[in-house]
Amino acid sequence: DQQVKQNSPSLSVQEGRISILNCDYTNSMFDYFLWYKKYPAEGPTFLISISSIKDKNEDGRFTVFLNKSAKHLSLHIVPSQPGDSAVYFCAARWTGNQFYFGTGTSLTVIP
């Protein structure tokens, strides 16, 4: 039962443009969301988070938007850079100890 879904396995964007990565979830009890970035042969690294009491969180070029009514999360990267090319995972927490991860979206930023 996949509670966190990333329906786009891959995304290609031109350098300088906006990258939008999407994530949908099914459990309305999730209260905290994170985005992780993963390069090949490395572990995922924490990128940005958002609490369910907010609808937006910004950190430099990265902004996460949360739409609770739609159970939808998105990550915006502006402007996109070639170094942003990686696999991005969204993760959600439900009043407990573990985060449920999506299947990831592979982002390629074309120079």
Add this chain to the structure above:
Amino acid sequence: EAGVAQSPRYKIIEKRQSVAFWCNPISGHATLYWYQQILGQGPKLLIQFQNNGVVDDSQLPKDRFSAERLKGVDSTLKIQPAKLEDSAVYLCASSLLPVGYGYTFGSGTRLTVV
């Protein structure tokens, strides 16, 4: 600060053999997690430790998987006997807070069972 250390990086074994993975978390991180990431899927939690106690092992296949965290620092994850479907990357992560606001992951151990 030093990151989460894992070893080995790669392991190939035959089915029904046993294997062990090692993890050294970031110094001072009380919470340690083992995740399994099968190719094409997101990481799935196997077990969570708070210091040397188990907080959540509900998704650990206990008939073949075991984990321990002696002295609340290093941890080992063992599979015995391994099955083909255990082929995956095993990720260790640690965090300061028990509920994991932003884990720090290690580079993982890629296990191939043939």
